[in-house]
Amino acid sequence: MLNDTKHQEMILKAKEFNDKYLYPIAKTLDDENRPPVELFDIMRAEGFFGNHYGIEYGGGGLSSVTGYGIATELAKASAGVALMLHVHFMAIDTIIKFGTDEQKQKWLPDLVSGKKISAYVISEVEAGSDVASMKTVADKDGDDYVINGSKYFCTNGEIADLYVFAAKTDKEMGAKGVSVFVIEKGAIGMTISKPIEKMGCRSSITTAVHFKDCKVPASSMLGAENGGFKVAVFGLISGRLGMASMGLGIAEACLIESSNYANKRVAFGKPISSMYSIQEMIADMHIKIEVVKYMLEAVANKRDSGVDYSLDTSVIKAFTAEVVNEVCHNAVQIFGGHGYVKGNPVERYARDGRLMDIGVGTSEVLKMVIGSTVLRNFSKNN
Ligand SMILES: Cc1cc2nc3c(=O)[nH]c(=O)nc-3n(C[C@H](O)[C@H](O)[C@H](O)COP(=O)(O)OP(=O)(O)OC[C@H]3O[C@@H](n4cnc5c(N)ncnc54)[C@H](O)[C@@H]3O)c2cc1C
Numbered sequence: 001m002l003n004d005t006k007h008q009e010m011i012l013k014a015k016e017f018n019d020k021y022l023y024p025i026a027k028t029l030d031d032e033n034r035p036p037v038e039l040f041d042i043m044r045a046e047g048f049f050g051n052h053y054g055i056e057y058g059g060g061g062l063s064s065v066t067g068y069g070i071a072t073e074l075a076k077a078s079a080g081v082a083l084m085l086h087v088h089f090m091a092i093d094t095i096i097k098f099g100t101d102e103q104k105q106k107w108l109p110d111l112v113s114g115k116k117i118s119a120y121v122i123s124e125v126e127a128g129s130d131v132a133s134m135k136t137v138a139d140k141d142g143d144d145y146v147i148n149g150s151k152y153f154c155t156n157g158e159i160a161d162l163y164v165f166a167a168k169t170d171k172e173m174g175a176k177g178v179s180v181f182v183i184e185k186g187a188i189g190m191t192i193s194k195p196i197e198k199m200g201c202r203s204s205i206t207t208a209v210h211f212k213d214c215k216v217p218a219s220s221m222l223g224a225e226n227g228g229f230k231v232a233v234f235g236l237i238s239g240r241l242g243m244a245s246m247g248l249g250i251a252e253a254c255l256i257e258s259s260n261y262a263n264k265r266v267a268f269g270k271p272i273s274s275m276y277s278i279q280e281m282i283a284d285m286h287i288k289i290e291v292v293k294y295m296l297e298a299v300a301n302k303r304d305s306g307v308d309y310s311l312d313t314s315v316i317k318a319f320t321a322e323v324v325n326e327v328c329h330n331a332v333q334i335f336g337g338h339g340y341v342k343g344n345p346v347e348r349y350a351r352d353g354r355l356m357d358i359g360v361g362t363s364e365v366l367k368m369v370i371g372s373t374v375l376r377n378f379s380k381n382n
Helices: 005-032 037-046 064-077 079-098 101-113 228-264 276-305 310-340 345-357 363-381
Strands: 118-121 137-141 144-155 162-168 178-184 190-192 206-217
Touching: 005 037, 005 064, 005 345, 064 079, 064 228, 064 276, 079 101, 079 118, 079 144, 079 162, 079 178, 079 228, 079 345, 118 144, 137 162, 144 162, 144 178, 162 206, 162 228, 178 206, 178 228, 228 276, 228 310, 228 345, 276 310, 310 345, 310 363
Parallel strands: 118 162
Antiparallel strands: 137 144, 144 206, 162 178, 190 206
16 A cells, blocks of 8 residues: 555655645744644645545545555644644544435535534543533424533634534433534534643644534434434544554654754764664664554554454554654653753654643543453453
8 A cells, every 4th residue: 555656646745745835834833823724725735634535525535544644744744733634534534424415415525625624522621531421412492402511622623614513412311312413613602712722733723612502403413312422432433543643743753853863963972873872762763663654554454444443543542652752752862951942843742742642532541441342352252
């Protein structure tokens, strides 16, 4: 797959896009805590918003290796841009899986082309890992539902045209009382907060979303009423692949920066790259990055084969988080004090990489999921 000409062409486009447009403004985006809206038209024209989706949805029919490979490339320049894309993919995936034909026709072509951008809004201030404890409610009112409550940590809030969100249609039923809806920007009663000031991934925008007596038509529900928990967590499957692809980009960028620096930086009369402890750090970084690359290709191919790849994405996301933590640590270490100074790219990558252990399922929760699944599989087999 990696030798596939179309794949190579798209990755080259992403690299050229980085060199020409994204690297030059990456620091500004980080300073200003904002996405590169001025580049969206170019990104649309390049097909970055959904070229790996089927032609029937307006995509280019390319592989997931290519779609997530582009995200990895963009993350090398500015990680939040990859985050923006993979959250958009989470919404698209969920509509493809649970949408009716009518819903798919209505929303997918504009999303896949990037004409419209989407958000995936599950978390609340007091409900993150514990999704089912959400407080936002959706009360039936004729052909509509009336939404009240607030969502938090909405990636793409404000720039999104369409929000896939979860609310309780039965407050007493925990996970069995959740439903998922699609709402379009501008709905009366829906307001988006100012951007939340984040530690990293600042080239993605994160907001709260508030609903006050906000009506959504019943026809915009994805899946069944009270059957939304599985819908809400479905998007997380590809979201974890997205996080891993972003993490790989951050890690590769750290390796490039710190290898170049180690070859140039002189201490005790010789380049620090000639010292074993620096070589060892570079070796550890390279080895783990290579493993993530192979894993990512395998998991992306599994996604395209149509079989269940949910455990695989938890595994690759949790593993990549560990790799990114170590790689970012080593990169700052190789730069010494200069890596600890604002404006140095590895300082930014270290902040961006910190999200790997948190977003789309914390590492602790993923290990709980992986551990319990593995144990269940063993108990089935014996
Ligand atoms: C930059 C950013 C972007 C985000 N984008 C989105 C988005 O677009 N859409 C969206 O819906 N959400 C988004 N999130 C929210 C994200 O998914 C949550 O932050 C994450 O799921 C963790 O939830 P929490 O922050 O409430 O932490 P909590 O769930 O309160 O966890 C706090 C700590 O307790 C631990 N913990 C919790 N439960 C368990 C358990 N059962 N076992 C062991 N340890 C546990 C956690 O691992 C963590 O260490 C985003 C977050 C960030 C920071």
